Amino acid sequence: MKSMISLRNVDKYFQQGPERFYVLRRVTLDIKPGEFVAVMGPSGAGKSTLLHVLGMHDTAWSGEYLFLDQPIHQLDRKKRLEIYKKYFGFVFQSYHLLDDLTVAENLDVPLSYRDIKKSERQAIVADILDRFRIVGKKDLFPSQLSGGQQQLVGVARAIVANPKIILADEPTGNLHSSQGAEIMEMFKQLNEEGATIVMVTHSETNAAYAHRIVRIVDGWIEQQ
Amino acid sequence: MSGLREDLRISWRRLAARPAASAAAILALALGIGFSTANYSVADAILFHPLPVPDIDRVVVIGLRLEASPDDFRSVPPADFSLWTSSSRTFQSIAADRRWFATFTGSGEPLQVQGALVNAAFFDVMQLRPALGRFFTAEEEHPGHDNSIVLNYHLWERQFAADPAIVGRTVQLSGRSFTVCGVLPKGLNFPRGAEFLAPLAWEPGAWADSSSFVLHVTARLRDGASLPQARAEFDSFTRASAAQYPATHSHVTANLVPLRERASGGHAAGYIRILIAAVLFLVLIACLNVANLQLARILARGREMAVRAALGASRLRIARQVLVESLLLSAAGALLGVLTASWALDYIRALIPPEFIRFLPGWSSLGLNRWVLTWTALTAAAAGILSALAPVAWLNRASLAPSLHESGRSSTTGTTRGRLRTSLVVFETSLAVVLLIGAAVMVRSFGAIDGLDVSNDPRQALTFRLSLPESRYPGSAAAARFQNDLLTRLQALPGVRGAAIVSNLPGSGSANSAFVTVEGRPAERGPGAVSQAQSISPSYFHTLGLPLVEGRAFNPSDGRDTAQVAIVSQAFARRFFPAASPLGRRVHLGDGNWLTIVGLAADVLHDYGDRHPLPIVYRPAAQFTWNSFDALVATSGDPSSLASAVRRAVHDTDAAQPVYLLRSFDRLLRDNTFGIAFVASILAALGAVALFLSLLGVYSVMACVVAERTREFGVRLALGARRASLLWLVLRSGLLIAAASLLLGLPAAFAVLHLLRGFIFGVSPYDLSVFAGVPAVLSAALAAACLLPAWRATRTDPITALRYE
Incomplete structure (x- = not known):
């Protein structure tokens, strides 16, 4: 099967005086559609950086990045954003819900950036609230939710625009194990429904949900 | 959406x-x-x-100026006006007006009212519709037919209680009867200060006079004509006048200014x-x-x-x-x-x-x-x-x-963010520096001109103006008799230390001027040959407190039948007799009457707009009598307590003569500098707001800086820093902002004041006390604005701060 994501010799470094401090070093990686990939490694190894490169939040790197055969490394910011909005969803370890918005409004935010009509957006949000069984919490603000509930909203927000690939940065890192398991079951279900998932994790238990584990140390990907 | x-x-x-x-x-x-x-x-x-004038940008005020003085703006002789109206192709109508201080009688106390004599073209130029009645026509401009009058809306409201039946009523002005034919529309206060308009009815011969600079001219541009075209046309007119009337028109050119610019x-x-x-x-x-x-x-x-x-x-x-x-x-x-x-x-x-x-x-x-x-x-x-x-x-x-x-x-990095925020506040504060310095210079300027260099206190003097109507005082002898009688009565009042008359008091905003010709020298007509001319009573210098430096004062024997004499100011002597005493020399003021200089008076700044005292020639009022003049009464106490006695003295001299502009001399000086006082007070308010906003800006930046550096302060304290050193750390940042703002603001203020130097009087635009005082005040204020954030920094709890995230 053809790769959905293909990285070739991706380098990322910070200049510190005369020295270059590499965060990613000659990273070459292929991810196929429908795969569930776990990225593991010690703290500071470059896992999150790799995820943000994949998610196009970070564009200060060198090398080649093909997404569905489109050369991301050659595209301008606008075109990258178009691709991102069409295909990607992102889950953060610290949930990063917008404090001033209610649950329903948080779920509406990604849709509002995709030029979807208000009435249509309301229907999608209602559907996702129902699917995640959080209808009763739609008017609450993030500060009124538990950590697990916040992450549930975070996952719901990541998939609300129906992405083809979900990038998750330690999605259970701040949760109790029971809440973590609930989130991981949700990822498993999404993957079974066809979503490609790339998840950064420290947890071997969570990694066990993945089809494949990519290990990264000091910016280098270990031989798979 | x-x-x-x-x-x-x-x-x-x-x-x-x-x-x-x-x-x-x-x-x-x-x-x-x-x-x-x-x-x-x-x-x-x-x-x-x-003004509620349609297409006001098409209306132009036309005056004359000396070629070497671009800001000069003089009245126009009738001969020039006649030439312009008959020859101009750029203006569709040209109007002339002349101020007229008239005595209004028949409705209680006699009242002095400022009006204007205008020709009927004035209404074409202004393109106005009357609020009531009609305007007078060209047929009513001829002597004998000039009995119609148009009231200003304000006078109609004030004096006639806005009576709608005013049209057709007869009023008495300076002994003449006029019939009110209309009322001007509300808001039309033009000519400036005029409360009524009467026809400018002169005999045809009077329009050929080329030496009396008495008319104010307004005109409306013809469709398609532009102001530069009109200026070019009027340059050719003034060249022709200079050739025709070299004695009065050499080095004189036309000055055309949009009405909007000169209306106020x-x-x-x-x-x-x-x-x-x-x-x-x-x-x-x-x-x-x-x-x-x-x-x-x-x-x-x-x-x-x-x-x-x-x-x-x-x-x-x-x-x-x-x-x-x-x-x-x-x-x-x-x-x-x-x-x-x-x-x-x-x-x-x-x-x-x-x-x-x-x-x-x-x-x-x-x-x-x-x-x-x-x-x-x-x-x-x-x-x-x-x-x-x-x-x-x-x-x-x-x-x-x-x-x-x-x-x-x-x-x-925090450094980048901090730099952007600091740049914004530095820019903001440097703008405030410019505004503060500008305001301070303007306030200093007002303070510097708010006084005269005379020995008598202007707060202990009363002034008023009289305008004797030609109808009751047809010759200068009658006016001179009135002046003598009045001065005798005023000087006899208890509490009066002296009384004098002068054609225009210093600070009154008006003065007559003339070209000076020195005996034995060719007549000159450049700006350097101009002097103010004042007619004064013998008691003037003593009453004003202006010293006589050399020679003698006028005395009652300097009368109509004796040799014509003059006293000149020191500035006059410096200009016309730089190498020797002017005493005994003879000059005339364009009329051929030779005046022998008998005294030298100290200088006095007549108008705050004058950078230096101008040359002045004083002539005895008995020899050169004006019907309109100011009176000055020096008092030993509060001048306002003498107001009714002064009114009575005038009334006793002539019961039909109104007193105009009765006020203390101090008030007269303040009224004349009202414009700059107004601007100075507004600028001072704006400067204060600018300072407040800058302090707010600096405070908010420093508060952010302190909040962001809480962890750093905790580490410093944990490493043994004294709290005073943290205080200084924050205060120093505030002072650095002040220094950078001054570095930018001071040169900018210098440049701005250079541009504004034409509006600053009495002090240098680069006044050292302002350029030193404002930075000192600003630095102190900015340091004060940093005090609260700095104090907060010293209250940092190291334990909490080190957990700060």
């Missing part, structure tokens, strides 16, 4: 959630926009819509422009202040912005959110600003004495009209956009991705 509504809703919620920061931003904008609105209202009334007097338009520039500075200062507050908000919301970007928001969309927030703040600022403006306008109205209002065309329309509110809306929109620029620029340049990392530490 729904996205915009959504942005508005979220922005509103966000601003409401942080009431203190939002209130600070709204307050800054309300002050900036409010003062800008109030001052624009003044500009709108005085400069943009001074010579310097008014310039002063209004200064105020507009000052309020634009203030708006910019407020914008920078809000930009800084907005930037602090955005920086605090760096992670939110990054999350929005990660959820698919484009930079443009994020920028739109910031812009909507700023516009919402500026809209709230504008609403509050309109209230501020309304209050400021009440204050400004209270500054203007009621008797001044008729000299300020347009003043009656001062208020928050549609033009002014349009300005408010535009200013608010510009302020909203300007204050969003810096945060949006930062968002555009900053990498948001690092904010998404778990540590939440941005790779955009």
